Amino acid sequence: MIYVENLRKEFKKTIKEPGLLGSFKSLFHPKSEKIVAVDDISFEVPEGEILGFIGPNGAGKSTVIKMLTGILTPTSGKCTINGKNPTVDRKSYVKEIGVVFGQRTQLWWDLPLRETYGVLKEIYEVPEDRYHKRMAFLNEVLDLESFITSPVRTLSLGQRMRADIAASLLHSPKVLFLDEPTIGLDVVVKDNIRNAIDYINKTEKTTVILTTHDLADIETLSKRIVMIDKGQNVFDGTISELKSKYGQIRELHFDTDTANVEQALAYAEHFGISDDVVTTETDGKSVKVRFNSSVVPVSDMLSYTLGKINVNDISVKDADIEEIIRRLYKQGVQDEEKA
Amino acid sequence: MKRKLKIYTPFINAGIQETATYRVNWIFYMLGNVLACFVSYFIWKAVYTSSGESSMNGFTMPQMVVYIFLMYLTSTMVSSDSAYLIGEEIRDGSIAMRLVKPVSFNGTFLFQEIGNKLMTICVLIIPLVVGVEIVRVVFTGSVQFNFISFLLYLISCTFAYLINFFFNICFGFIAFIIKYLWGVNLMKNCIVGFLSGAIIPLAFLPKPLEQVFLFLPFSSLNYTPVMIYMGMYSGTTLLYYICLQIFWVVAFWGMSKLFWRICVKHLSVQGG
Numbered sequence: 001m002i003y004v005e006n007l008r009k010e011f012k013k014t015i016k017e018p019g020l021l022g023s024f025k026s027l028f029h030p031k032s033e034k035i036v037a038v039d040d041i042s043f044e045v046p047e048g049e050i051l052g053f054i055g056p057n058g059a060g061k062s063t064v065i066k067m068l069t070g071i072l073t074p075t076s077g078k079c080t081i082n083g084k085n086p087t088v089d090r091k092s093y094v095k096e097i098g099v100v101f102g103q104r105t106q107l108w109w110d111l112p113l114r115e116t117y118g119v120l121k122e123i124y125e126v127p128e129d130r131y132h133k134r135m136a137f138l139n140e141v142l143d144l145e146s147f148i149t150s151p152v153r154t155l156s157l158g159q160r161m162r163a164d165i166a167a168s169l170l171h172s173p174k175v176l177f178l179d180e181p182t183i184g185l186d187v188v189v190k191d192n193i194r195n196a197i198d199y200i201n202k203t204e205k206t207t208v209i210l211t212t213h214d215l216a217d218i219e220t221l222s223k224r225i226v227m228i229d230k231g232q233n234v235f236d237g238t239i240s241e242l243k244s245k246y247g248q249i250r251e252l253h254f255d256t257d258t259a260n261v262e263q264a265l266a267y268a269e270h271f272g273i274s275d276d277v278v279t280t281e282t283d284g285k286s287v288k289v290r291f292n293s294s295v296v297p298v299s300d301m302l303s304y305t306l307g308k309i310n311v312n313d314i315s316v317k318d319a320d321i322e323e324i325i326r327r328l329y330k331q332g333v334q335d336e337e338k339a
Numbered sequence: 340m341k342r343k344l345k346i347y348t349p350f351i352n353a354g355i356q357e358t359a360t361y362r363v364n365w366i367f368y369m370l371g372n373v374l375a376c377f378v379s380y381f382i383w384k385a386v387y388t389s390s391g392e393s394s395m396n397g398f399t400m401p402q403m404v405v406y407i408f409l410m411y412l413t414s415t416m417v418s419s420d421s422a423y424l425i426g427e428e429i430r431d432g433s434i435a436m437r438l439v440k441p442v443s444f445n446g447t448f449l450f451q452e453i454g455n456k457l458m459t460i461c462v463l464i465i466p467l468v469v470g471v472e473i474v475r476v477v478f479t480g481s482v483q484f485n486f487i488s489f490l491l492y493l494i495s496c497t498f499a500y501l502i503n504f505f506f507n508i509c510f511g512f513i514a515f516i517i518k519y520l521w522g523v524n525l526m527k528n529c530i531v532g533f534l535s536g537a538i539i540p541l542a543f544l545p546k547p548l549e550q551v552f553l554f555l556p557f558s559s560l561n562y563t564p565v566m567i568y569m570g571m572y573s574g575t576t577l578l579y580y581i582c583l584q585i586f587w588v589v590a591f592w593g594m595s596k597l598f599w600r601i602c603v604k605h606l607s608v609q610g611g
Contacts, residue, residue: 071438073604095441106436108353110360119349123442125342151360 001207002045002068002175007077009038009063037063039231040077047174048205050197052218052225052239060231061211062101065179068209069099082174095124098168102180105160106167107152113163114148117170124171131170138166141196158189165193169200176200178210182217194220215318250298252289252305254314261287264309271296271304346442347450354454369415369459376411380404396542401478402569405471406540409565412467414537416460417499417560421448422527425511426520438603445508445595452504485570491577492568498584499560505591506556508598515602536562556587 012032017025038060045051055061066072068079070086070093079086084093099106107116121131139145142162147155155163161181168176178197182190198221200206212218218225218239225242227235235242258264267278267289278291291301298316305311358365387393387400398406425448428434437447468489475483510527514520532538534557541549541562552558563580566572572580 066435069439071435090438091441091443094439097439099439101435104433104436106439108357110357111353115353115356119353122346122349123440125346 001047001049001082002209003078003080004044004064004068005042005078007038007041007064007067007079008036008075009060009067009072010075011035011037036231038067038074038228041228041231041233043226043233043236045207045209047207048201049224050201050208050210050222052222053209053211053228054213054218054225055211055228055234057213059229061228062179063231064228065177065209065211069097069177070094095171096174098171098173098176100161100164100168100176100178100181102161102178102183105152105164107160107163109153110151112149112151113144113155116152116163116167120167120170126171134170134172138169141199142166143192158185161185161189161193162196165196172204173206175207175209178208180212181210182212182214190214190217197221248292248294249318250291250293250301251317252287252291252301252314253317254287254305255285255312256287256309257285258309261309265305267291267296267301267304271300347446350447350450351454351457354451355457356454357451358455358458365459369463372411372415376407379407383407396540397571398540398542401474403540404474405569406565408467408471408474409568410537410561412463413496413499413561413564414535415463416456416496417503417564418456419452419500419503419507420455421452421504422507422511422514422520423524424448424452425508426514426524429514430519444599445505448508449504483570488568488570491581492564495564495567495581495584498581498588499564501588502556502584502591503560505588505595508595509591512595512598512602515605531557531560534558535560536565554583556591559584559587 011034013035014030014032017023017031041060041064043051053061053064063072067074068081068086070090073087081093082096084096086093107113108119117131117135120126126134139148142165144163144166147159147163152160152163165178165181176197181197182193185193194217197208197210201208201221208221210217210221222239224238225235226233227242261282262280265280267273267280268275271278273295277295278289281288281290289301289305293301302314302316306314383403384400387395387403393399425434428437437444440447472482472484510524511520513523517523534552534555536552536558541552541558544552553562559580563572563584567577567580
């Protein structure tokens with residue numbers, strides 16, 4: 001369905017030297033630098049799969065999505081989707097895909113929402129009867145009825161995102177690209193959108209590629225993830241593989257009045273573990289302890305901490321996705337060095 | 340062809356509705372331009388009065404009045420914002436959304452702009468043409484309106500608009516390289532205004548310069564339609580200028596296609 005081979009994208013970037021003098025210099029004698037945004041990425045996605053595509057900011061996720069949707073031309077490498085090359089057969093290719101960029105909109109800003117769907121109907125040549133059925137279906141899944149006559153600029157972010165997803169699905173695309181579809185949304189709308197994506201994927205066998213910073217998006221939707229960092233592929237596998245490997249990191253946050261918490265607690269000595277497994281950071285009163293929950297169970301950690309010192313406001317958190325990626329990337333580099 | 344037209348008609352509709360959304364802005368924009376016309380009129384009036392001659396370079400004062408107002412109508416009809424729009428879309432990255440649709444990039448801009456202009460044209464054309472004709476009747480004492488000239492004028496305006504549109508598309512593609520067009524665009528508008536005769540009639544220029552300017556594509560934008568309306572061109576001259584317009588339409592259309600192909604490879608979408 002989707003084949004990506006050795007994809008690479010370079011950008012030229014002009015560098016401005018600092019200060020006023022620098023601005024003058026770069027006005028007449030601009031210096032440029034080559035930046036590799038995507039470096040040799042390969043993966044495959046079979047039909048009907050939801051692929052979670054993750055990585056820290058600036059990792060190159062959006063650049064990959066833009067190449068897959070035919071917006072950017074790769075410097076080298078190849079991507080084939082439905083047997084088509086996005087940059088070569090742009091017009092016929094984009095008929096079969098739907099795209100949502102969470103930070104942009106494809107809706108007509110000044111027109112009532114309904115008009116956008118009317119325009120899209122003609123662009124994608126959707127027949128009248130199919131259009132009505134489809135709109136009824138999308139309305140049911142994404143609940144558009146209450147704001148379909150309002151101008152797009154008056155919609156809330158959650159409404160706009162639902163409307164945008166509906167717009168990308170109007171022509172029943174075979175592949176759906178979602179670039180951060182839940183960015184800045186509240187929990188209820190996030191849930192709503194996840195359910196809609198899941199439902200469309202199950203009922204229509206739509207292949208979905210999804211980028212996000214919210215691990216919960218990935219957990220509810222996709223079985224498989226591809227993780228990239230600094231333009232390179234660092235992980236390709238299932239969620240459970242990722243979790244068993246890297247998802248056991250927990251963070252314990254609390255406030256305390258005790259001075260010298262690190263010495264008072266001395267986790268490493270108490271549990272008989274190395275300093276890698278548990279790290280403690282203090283910032284005034286607040287303390288952050290990061291530990292591997294497969295080595296030290298959360299309950300042990302809590303009871304020990306609470307028994308040892310006086311604690312206010314304690315909480316346990318999953319390590320965020322950036323943290324996992326950071327660990328993963330370090331691991332990747334170490335593996336390569338060993339090999 | 341019919342199929343294609345059906346795809347792009349919603350862009351015309353959307354364009355009309357967009358203009359309608361910002362009615363007040365639109366009204367003030369037109370009022371501002373009408374005021375500029377009157378400023379121009381008083382300047383020329385002063386020039387004619389102080390020179391003491393009734394005709395300068397083949398233009399009498401009444402003809403000059405007609406020229407000024409027709410020039411305003413024509414430049415409004417044939418104006419194109421596509422360079423600016425492309426520049427903006429490249430600057431804020433929203434061009435990405437246009438590229439993921441199965442439509443021609445140039446086509447969407449063209450039809451959206453036609454929609455944007457349609458209302459302006461409908462509102463302006465009748466009062467201005469009637470006004471200009473009244474001025475002519477008052478000064479000459481007889482009805483000068485020639486339906487065939489008017490029809491030819493409309494045809495010439497259509498070609499002029501297409502030249503301007505494709506020229507602006509080509510120009511807008513510079514934004515793919517320099518990323519932000521505002522300053523360059525300002526300079527372009529100034530130069531084009533002069534070359535197209537919007538500021539002073541080309542007949543007022545030194546002869547060799549006039550000949551060069553008449554061949555350049557810019558005189559086809561405003562000067563040719565206005566001259567046709569005023570009945571200054573006829574017979575083979577008329578045919579020559581219409582053919583020149585067609586030539587420039589085709590030339591810029593071809594160039595815009597070529598530029599598009601080159602530029603799309605250089606695209607780097609800004610901002611996320």
